[in-house]
Amino acid sequence: MTVEKDFIGDLPLIKNVNLKYLKMKFVHYLEKITDVSVYPVISFCIFGLFFIAVATWVFKSDKKQMESNSRLPLD
Amino acid sequence: MQLEKFYYDNKIVRAFAYATVLWGVVGMIAGLWVAIQFYAPGTALNYPGTTFGRLRPIHTNAVIFAFVGNCMFTGVYYSLQRLCKARMFSDKLSWLHFWGWQSIIVLAAATLFFGITTGKEYAELEWPIDILITLIWVVFGINMFGTIIKRRESHIYVAIWFYIATWVTVAMLHIVNSIEIPVNLLKSYSWYAGVQDALVQWWYGHNAVAFFLTTPILGLMYYFLPKAANRPVYSYRLSIIHFWALIFIYIWAGPHHLLYTALPDWAQSLGVVFSVMLIAPSWGGMLNGLFTLRGAWDKVREEPVLKFFVVAVTCYGMSTFEGPMLSLKNVNAIAHFSDWIIGHVHIGGLGWNGFMAFGMLYYLVPKMFNTPLYSKKLATNHFWLGTIGIVLYAIPMYWAGFTQSLMWKQFTEDGTLQYPFLETVTQIIPMYITRSIGGTLYLAGALFMVYNLYKTVKQGSFIANEEAEAAPLVKAHSHVKEYWHRVIERRPMQMLVLSLILVLIGGLVELVPTFLVKSNIPTIASVKPYTPLELQGRDIYIREGCYTCHSQMIRPFRYEVARYGEYSKAGEFVYDHPFQWGSKRTGPDLAREGGKNPDGWHFLHMFDPRQTSDKSIMPRYPWLYQDDLDISTTPAKIRAMQTLGVPYEKGYDQIANTDLLTQAKRIADGLKADSKVRQLMTVEGIGNPESKEIIALIAYLQRIGKDIKAEPKSTTAQASLK
Numbered sequence: 001m002t003v004e005k006d007f008i009g010d011l012p013l014i015k016n017v018n019l020k021y022l023k024m025k026f027v028h029y030l031e032k033i034t035d036v037s038v039y040p041v042i043s044f045c046i047f048g049l050f051f052i053a054v055a056t057w058v059f060k061s062d063k064k065q066m067e068s069n070s071r072l073p074l075d
Numbered sequence: 076m077q078l079e080k081f082y083y084d085n086k087i088v089r090a091f092a093y094a095t096v097l098w099g100v101v102g103m104i105a106g107l108w109v110a111i112q113f114y115a116p117g118t119a120l121n122y123p124g125t126t127f128g129r130l131r132p133i134h135t136n137a138v139i140f141a142f143v144g145n146c147m148f149t150g151v152y153y154s155l156q157r158l159c160k161a162r163m164f165s166d167k168l169s170w171l172h173f174w175g176w177q178s179i180i181v182l183a184a185a186t187l188f189f190g191i192t193t194g195k196e197y198a199e200l201e202w203p204i205d206i207l208i209t210l211i212w213v214v215f216g217i218n219m220f221g222t223i224i225k226r227r228e229s230h231i232y233v234a235i236w237f238y239i240a241t242w243v244t245v246a247m248l249h250i251v252n253s254i255e256i257p258v259n260l261l262k263s264y265s266w267y268a269g270v271q272d273a274l275v276q277w278w279y280g281h282n283a284v285a286f287f288l289t290t291p292i293l294g295l296m297y298y299f300l301p302k303a304a305n306r307p308v309y310s311y312r313l314s315i316i317h318f319w320a321l322i323f324i325y326i327w328a329g330p331h332h333l334l335y336t337a338l339p340d341w342a343q344s345l346g347v348v349f350s351v352m353l354i355a356p357s358w359g360g361m362l363n364g365l366f367t368l369r370g371a372w373d374k375v376r377e378e379p380v381l382k383f384f385v386v387a388v389t390c391y392g393m394s395t396f397e398g399p400m401l402s403l404k405n406v407n408a409i410a411h412f413s414d415w416i417i418g419h420v421h422i423g424g425l426g427w428n429g430f431m432a433f434g435m436l437y438y439l440v441p442k443m444f445n446t447p448l449y450s451k452k453l454a455t456n457h458f459w460l461g462t463i464g465i466v467l468y469a470i471p472m473y474w475a476g477f478t479q480s481l482m483w484k485q486f487t488e489d490g491t492l493q494y495p496f497l498e499t500v501t502q503i504i505p506m507y508i509t510r511s512i513g514g515t516l517y518l519a520g521a522l523f524m525v526y527n528l529y530k531t532v533k534q535g536s537f538i539a540n541e542e543a544e545a546a547p548l549v550k551a552h553s554h555v556k557e558y559w560h561r562v563i564e565r566r567p568m569q570m571l572v573l574s575l576i577l578v579l580i581g582g583l584v585e586l587v588p589t590f591l592v593k594s595n596i597p598t599i600a601s602v603k604p605y606t607p608l609e610l611q612g613r614d615i616y617i618r619e620g621c622y623t624c625h626s627q628m629i630r631p632f633r634y635e636v637a638r639y640g641e642y643s644k645a646g647e648f649v650y651d652h653p654f655q656w657g658s659k660r661t662g663p664d665l666a667r668e669g670g671k672n673p674d675g676w677h678f679l680h681m682f683d684p685r686q687t688s689d690k691s692i693m694p695r696y697p698w699l700y701q702d703d704l705d706i707s708t709t710p711a712k713i714r715a716m717q718t719l720g721v722p723y724e725k726g727y728d729q730i731a732n733t734d735l736l737t738q739a740k741r742i743a744d745g746l747k748a749d750s751k752v753r754q755l756m757t758v759e760g761i762g763n764p765e766s767k768e769i770i771a772l773i774a775y776l777q778r779i780g781k782d783i784k785a786e787p788k789s790t791t792a793q794a795s796l797k
Binding site for chain 1: 154158228230232233234297298301302305306307308311312314315316319320323324327341345577580581584
């Protein structure tokens with residue numbers, strides 16, 4: 001394909017640019033990911049579950065152990 | 076069990092502490108200098124290295140990576156040894172880390188001064204320095220993990236978790252964002268283009284704030300605040316939730332830097348949701364810090380160290396409330412590109428980072444030199460100077476931000492814009508002056524600290540190797556089933572892997588779809604690659620740091636379209652390695668600059684902006700009229716672009732300069748026909764401009780945003796709707 005005469009087209013050599021190739025070379029694009037919004041939803045669920053797991057552990061954990069851990073900088 | 080005697084290495088801590096002070100002062104002076112240039116453009120000295128576009132990256136890099144970086148290492152090397160009850164893993168690695176990091180800083184300052192830059196904010200350093208950063212970061216990692224592994228304390232204290240997350244995430248961010256194709260030793264192009272580059276960059280940029288300026292300093296807070304207050308942290312439980320929630324959520328928030336831009340809408344919304352959620356862990360951490368002082372507020376009155384910590388943590392709370400608010404699209408529409416953002420980041424920078432560093436130094440230096448602080452009164456004066464400095468810095472910036480934003484969008488009754496852009500700049504000059512007064516006070520306070528610490532060092536005697544005793548760690552053989560988290564707490568590698576997985580989830584979900592889905596970047600047939608001369612001009616644009624004041628992104632608002640032209644489309648940037656959307660409009664947006672003004676206007680304007688725009692605060696660029704354009708790099712640049720997928724035909728690299736010279740001659744001939752240009756050339760003794768850099772820059776400026784104008788209207792609308 002040849003560039004039509006326009007603001008860059010009057011340069012003698014750049015006319016040969018192939019404009020069909022408009023994508024980045026290193027990625028093979030998928031045309032579409034079905035329901036892309038499911039990705040953040042899944043991650044949100046992962047975060048939710050992880051958060052609940054940490055919170056459960058934290059509140060079930062031994063108080064004495066927590067206190068001794070918190071004193072580490074002072075010892 | 077027999078206690079083992081060992082020695083903490085204070086020498087390395089001292090070295091990093093001195094480096095923190097030195098680079099802090101250097102970074103602040105650079106900051107003050109660029110602040111003064113806003114109302115006194117002459118202070119750019121008409122010299123390339125001291126012009127705003129180059130000095131501003133020097134300021135940001137010095138403050139972030141040199142000042143806060145060295146502060147982080149000071150605190151980590153001090154606290155890690157004590158929390159692990161072990162000397163650092165290897166003294167050799169410690170010193171390799173120290174000198175390696177200082178060399179990076181010196182190389183960074185030198186290259187940025189000479190305009191050697193990638194043009195990506197906070198990631199400006201060129202590829203050889205990027206590699207060096209990676210290597211030194213690995214050295215730091217080995218030393219840190221080696222120390223954790225040989226520790227004599229079974230539990231890994233929460234501060235160390237923050238250090239681990241910092242290390243792994245910064246490594247990931249730096250590597251992903253720095254992937255670039257070298258053209259030569261001092262020049263490279265970002266691997267990504269346009270929208271993708273913007274997303275990767277702000278994913279990096281935002282998380283540099285998160286994992287370089289926040290998590291390591293939170294680690295320091297969890298160590299030094301209890302130490303200074305002599306009481307344990309308010310809630311250790313809360314600190315655990317704070318840690319996991321913060322690192323998981325932070326990584327998602329990057330797209331809030333790109334609201335209303337050409338980034339796909341779903342990615343913008345995702346960024347907003349996670350940014351709002353970020354309030355919870357951030358405030359959890361802040362309250363945990365402040366509540367640590369419960370019942371000890373009387374100490375705050377006496378102790379300058381605690382004064383600094385209290386204001387630091389309060390500033391952290393302020394900016395982490397403000398950040399999510401700024402992420403709301405309606406607030407962002409007002410604040411983005413304005414000085415409000417500058418105010419916001421300086422609450423974090425001056426308040427949180429600066430005051431944490433000062434507090435830590437006032438605590439550490441007397442301890443290591445086995446002497447009380449030389450003068451508490453001087454430190455208190457420093458505290459007040461700094462606090463007033465922050466207030467005088469931030470309030471004018473908020474004021475300026477609102478003023479700008481309201482003026483930008485003000486229409487007359489006839490439906491035309493009321494204020495020319497320049498008027499929105501001159502209106503806020505008093506705010507810029509007040510801001511620099513605030514900065515001066517802050518710097519003066521820091522100089523008080525230099526003197527105070529110097530006198531403390533002089534009066535004390537340094538404990539190079541501090542003696543300590545602890546029992547060796549016995550491998551735990553518990554017969555009781557342990558909670559999974561308890562197991563992780565003892566295993567640094569598992570902690571590292573889990574942290575990495577958490578931050579990877581956020582990163583991958585955000586980045587991968589944008590890279591994979593073609594429909595995210597609707598291509599526009601009329602958008603063509605840059606001509607060789609424009610490409611060279613673009614590199615000059617990047618070299619001079621034009622992006623530090625000019626955006627190239629018109630948001631889809633009536634007032635922006637009326638002022639600048641049609642709003643920007645994702646497909647317009649497919650050849651932009653790197654993207655140049657910018658983040659601040661000290662000057663007007665340039666996304667549709669092409670064809671707006673004649674070549675002659677640009678020629679006069681770049682030589683002295685006051686000639687064409689009275690009261691403009693833009694610096695002069697006289698060297699572009701003296702220096703010849705280096706066209707020897709053209710073939711390599713074209714080849715690099717070909718590698719990145721820009722469709723120049725095979726072999727074009729060898730003949731590109733012919734096109735370049737043709738275009739340069741045409742522009743120069745046009746200029747010579749302009750009487751005002753001829754007059755300037757005669758008066759200033761400028762020779763034939765054909766071979767000069769200014770011609771390439773004009774070629775680029777005249778190209779920006781022009782392609783889409785060649786597109787039939789219906790197709791453009793369709794592309795934007797996709």
